[in-house]
Amino acid sequence: MHKKPSYKDKAFEAxxxxxxxxxxxxxxxxxxxxxxxxxxxxxxxxxxxxxIKALREREDVSxxxxxxxxxxxxDSISKxxxxxxxxxxxxxxxxxxxxxxxxxxxx
Numbered sequence: 381m382h383k384k385p386s387y388k389d390k391a392f393e394a395x396x397x398x399x400x401x402x403x404x405x406x407x408x409x410x411x412x413x414x415x416x417x418x419x420x421x422x423x424x425x426x427x428x429x430x431x432i433k434a435l436r437e438r439e440d441v442s443x444x445x446x447x448x449x450x451x452x453x454x455d456s457i458s459k460x461x462x463x464x465x466x467x468x469x470x471x472x473x474x475x476x477x478x479x480x481x482x483x484x485x486x487x
Contacts, residue, residue: 396420429463
């Protein structure tokens with residue numbers, strides 16, 4: 381199963397869909413497609429421990445509830461917030477979505 385990308389908004393989704401079709405047809409290059417990806421898709425950023433804690437507190441949820449929505453363990457959230465470990469991959473994407481659109485974006 382292929383997960384649908386997360387777009388900045390509906391207009392960027394439409395633009396990106398057109399660009400994907402043009403890329404598939406060979407009209408635009410990979411380099412141009414990467415430009416569309418960077419422009420249209422939700423950006424991923426690095427998060428520090430205090431950033432993650434502030435984000436969780438902004439959403440007014442416990443570490444346990446935040447972990448449930450992030451699909452990680454409570455221990456992972458705790459370690460991220462203390463700076464013992466750093467989130468990576470899909471967790472960074474989810475954190476970026478939560479920061480931009482709120483926890484409801486990943487429910």
